[in-house]
Amino acid sequence: MMPKFGSITNPSKNVLREIEEIGKMGFDFAEIGIEGPEGMPKVLMRKKDDIKKTLKKYGLFAIAHTAWWIELGTPHEKVRKAWVNESKEMIDTASELGVEKINFHFESNGMFIQTKKVRRLILKSFVASLQELVEYAEQRGLTVMLENGALKTEMSTLENYKYVLDNVEGLRAHLDFGHLIVAGGMENLKLFVRTFKRKLEHIHISDNYGVTDAHLPITVGLLDEKEIVKILKRIGYNKTITFEVFTKTRDLAKFSMEKFKELWKSE
Numbered sequence: 001m002m003p004k005f006g007s008i009t010n011p012s013k014n015v016l017r018e019i020e021e022i023g024k025m026g027f028d029f030a031e032i033g034i035e036g037p038e039g040m041p042k043v044l045m046r047k048k049d050d051i052k053k054t055l056k057k058y059g060l061f062a063i064a065h066t067a068w069w070i071e072l073g074t075p076h077e078k079v080r081k082a083w084v085n086e087s088k089e090m091i092d093t094a095s096e097l098g099v100e101k102i103n104f105h106f107e108s109n110g111m112f113i114q115t116k117k118v119r120r121l122i123l124k125s126f127v128a129s130l131q132e133l134v135e136y137a138e139q140r141g142l143t144v145m146l147e148n149g150a151l152k153t154e155m156s157t158l159e160n161y162k163y164v165l166d167n168v169e170g171l172r173a174h175l176d177f178g179h180l181i182v183a184g185g186m187e188n189l190k191l192f193v194r195t196f197k198r199k200l201e202h203i204h205i206s207d208n209y210g211v212t213d214a215h216l217p218i219t220v221g222l223l224d225e226k227e228i229v230k231i232l233k234r235i236g237y238n239k240t241i242t243f244e245v246f247t248k249t250r251d252l253a254k255f256s257m258e259k260f261k262e263l264w265k266s267e
């Protein structure tokens with residue numbers, strides 16, 4: 001069975017128009033950004049009925065994507081708790097929209113892992129925050145996934161990401177292939193897929209030249225889409241893939257999906 005393919009809403013644009021466009025372009029699902037300004041929980045809640053109606057109109061289902069700069073790993077305990085509470089509100093919002101999975105990011109702002117002591121502080125904070133959120137989400141029928149880091153820092157190493165996944169029961173893996181290419185090319189990507197295949201719940205695909213997370217369409221950069229199709233078929237991956245291609249219009253995300261489907265059928 002082929003995976004399901006989606007496109008992500010731009011949180012700076014009207015969410016209803018974004019879903020409408022995703023539907024018209026033939027995607028299977030919309031990844032809804034629960035992020036300001038247009039994806040703030042209160043905005044989405046106000047538009048809840050229309051969002052559900054629009055999804056239904058195009059036969060789409062939805063999954064939820066939160067902002068990368070949420071500080072679940074901060075050792076500032078009061079700030080961490082505040083972010084956990086904000087995140088619970090995002091889970092509530094996702095639940096109201098009928099979403100079954102939501103991601104959070106493995107990123108750290110300001111404080112980077114340079115010494116063993118800082119590493120322990122940040123990773124421990126992540127584990128505590130995510131354990132609480134996984135349990136909260138489970139009670140509402142949602143799965144929580146952790147997206148691997150985007151920058152070439154300690155937050156993008158396999159060791160640190162694995163530590164959190166190993167220590168939070170029920171937490172699932174969300175691999176961003178663009179991030180993995182920036183951090184170490186196709187070899188790094190293959191290593192992550194091999195390591196986390198059993199927990200793999202969701203994938204982001206976009207291309208780049210290995211320097212920044214450029215969110216380009218597939219076929220232009222270092223991402224080897226043929227090889228990726230082979231690997232995903234080999235592990236029997238049939239869950240969700242979002243083409244996180246950020247260009248002025250959505251047609252290059254559509255192009256990426258169509259190209260990928262073609263390869264899937266022919267490989």
Ligand SMILES: [Zn+2]
Nearest residue numbers: 147176204244
């Ligand atoms: Zn991503």
